[in-house]
Amino acid sequence: MxxxxxxxxxxxxxxxxxxxxxxxxxxxxxxxxxxxxxxxxxxxxxxxxxxxxxxxxxxxxxxxxxxxxxxxxxxxxxxxxxxxxxxxxxxxxxxxxxxxxxxxxxxxxxxxxxxxxxxxxxxxxxxxxxxxxxxxxxxxxxNLAEQATIQPLPERLANRLLELQNASKEGLNINQQDIAHMLGVSRQSVSKLLLQWAELGWIKLEYHQVSLLKPDKLKSICMSSPVPQG
Incomplete structure (x- = not known):
């Protein structure tokens, strides 16, 4: 103290x-x-x-x-x-x-x-x-409940990565299992999408870290309007 x-x-x-x-x-x-x-x-x-x-x-x-x-x-x-x-x-x-x-x-x-x-x-x-x-x-x-109910996984995952990036000052030091826990899905489902996006050059995957190289590509996936914040 x-x-x-x-x-x-x-x-x-x-x-x-x-x-x-x-x-x-x-x-x-x-x-x-x-x-x-x-x-x-x-x-x-x-x-x-x-x-x-x-x-x-x-x-x-x-x-x-x-x-x-x-x-x-x-x-x-x-x-x-x-x-x-x-x-x-x-x-x-x-x-x-x-x-x-x-x-x-x-x-x-x-x-x-x-x-x-x-x-x-x-x-x-x-x-x-x-x-x-x-x-x-x-x-x-x-907003999170809405995403979990009506948004497909790619949109939910893109939303969550962008939210984490906006909140972080040091990059996304997080593992795929933790991301899966946040979304309530399997690690395999998250890993499959992340690998696809890495191959497209949108993100970079490293040990316990995800770097968003082309966040605009992820934003294009997020088609649903969020719950108003004001």
Whole structure:
């Protein structure tokens, strides 16, 4: 547990929810927040655990996963620097829904549960900002549900690669099994499409990495209109 540096404090105060809070609440949040360092393979939280705080990634990457009925971890998404998460369990009081594991050394800003409840949930403007964030998450989830229901696999895979590329600052360091887990399909199905696109020169496949050489080609596959984001 470490105090925030000036750069970390800047990231904290730039969050829309915290920026919307009153000056007194912003100051109290900044004073209560701290940094937790995770080594590769270390868990920030486990499914079923109690909510201890609201999280913001200052550096590194975290894998969000769930356990299948066979006891195998299924990768759902990756979170990286600038991403904030963990508000749902703080708002509804129900246990954490997913496992969060560091895939590299991470620095995570933590706003303790008590500070979140006192200075965010009791601040109307901050609470409105959190509500808008939750609405965006619902829209994203509905968009993914729509894709899984009506879009063919090539379109879903192209969409997911483009989304991951847009969110990543370091390229797509991800294996084909994880991509398959995200789409709810077999690794063989994903591998077949990726190999086809690699042969066409649209992407480049390396060990645990996918590089998008011609993203416009992938965009041309994505014919469905996404759920509006606004």
């Amino acid at each position: 470490e105090n925030l540096t000036p750069d970390q404090n800047k990231l904290l105060l730039s969050h829309p929810c915290i920026a919307a809070a009153s000056p007194e609440n912003r100051k109290a949040i900044a004073q209560s927040a701290y940094i937790k360092v995770l080594n590769k393979g270390q868990y920030l939280q486990h499914r079923g655990g109690d909510a201890i705080g609201y999280y913001g990634i200052f550096s590194g990457k975290i894998k969000v996963s769930a356990m299948s009925s066979t006891g195998k971890a299924l990768t759902l998404k990756y979170l990286q620097a600038g991403d904030w998460f963990g508000e749902i369990s703080l708002l509804d009081g129900i246990a954490r829904t997913h496992d969060c594991e560091a895939t590299q050394v991470c620095q995570v800003i933590i706003i303790p549960k008590l500070a979140f409840e006192t200075h965010i949930m009791n601040d109307l403007d901050a609470l409105k900002a959190i509500t808008r964030q939750l609405c965006q998450r619902v829209r994203t989830a509905m």
